[in-house]
Amino acid sequence: MKNNRIIFSIILTVTLLLAGCSSVENNNITDPNSPNSELTNGDIGTGSGNENATNELYRVLIYDYSDPVSSAKHEIEYVFADYEKYKDVAVDDNIEIRVNGTRYSGKYQATQYREFNFFPVYQYVSEEGLSFEVDESGMLTSCFWGNASPQGAKKTKDECVATACDFLANFVDVDSYEIDVVEDPERGMYTVSFIKKIGNFETTDTATIAVRSDGSLYSYSSFMLGKVTEGSISADSVDLEKVEESVNKKLSSVYQDVENDYSRVEYSEYNIALTTLKDGNLGVVCTVNVEFIESIAEFETSVSERISFVVLID
DSSP: OHHHHHHHHHHHHHHHHHHTOOSSOTTSOOOTTSTTTSOOOTTOOOSSSOHHHHHHSOEEEEEEEOOOOTTSOOOOOOOOOOHHHHTTOOOOSEEEEEETTEEEEEEEEEEEOOTTOSSOEEEEEETTOOEEEEOTTOOEEEEEOOOSSOOSOOOOHHHHHHHHHHHHTTTSOGGGEEEEEEEETTTTEEEEEEEEEETTEEEEEEEEEEEETTSOEEEEEEESTTTOOTTTOOGGGOOHHHHHHHHHHHHHHHHTTGGGTSSEEEEOOOEEEEEEOTTSOEEEEEEEEEEEEEEETTEEEEEEEEEEEEEEOO
């Protein structure tokens, strides 16, 4: 059982990295009333001297960064978790759930706030060693079976994807999600990713299910599953050009001193997704890779970091 818990923790950590969160640990509960929890972005502007244009930009707040460069002006300005709302919620010491037709009784282990979730998930372990998490409504949000290797007859890719879809259909309308499949022949595994899209935008409403080549489930994890809907947010209200301009201005503010220490600073293409925030409003999650390059004669050296923002859509 101890080994299963260790493996489960590793799987969740890898999943978080693949989802885009790599540096600041959101699992550590912080005081929501801390002055660093939600700071105003007072220096937003266009840099053009046009005050009207400055006022039109979105607020951009930092929620994550990897921090390899000490001269960068970054600190956590936004926390997704709604600690205040859930601080007094009673947690059951033991619960029973049914997973793929099998009933499990789980013993409470910990409360976690993961990635973009504004709600907590509660971790349990069954007597059989099955590790799983549920949200405040009791919906399964992650599960780790961890079967070591395929045991039965090999299934086709389509059959394994169908297994993943059938499993997720227990919780959401799978037709609302785009599906991406990565095959790992060496491990005998298919990783099936589900991403909900609203308009032309991806959202943080996602799930990842790993299926062994024999059709058995290996792991399942999700973020904001079923929480981002077209009924609550609208892609039409997002001005993408305005989002990018606002993020550009924020980046200039964060790295203005760093630019003097290197030959040049380069930014990757922005990775953008819509989300529902803890206040019920629409937010845009934006992650940028930043590279700091020093040129000496024909040689170049570089260091890089990742910084992530939430853009508040009024």
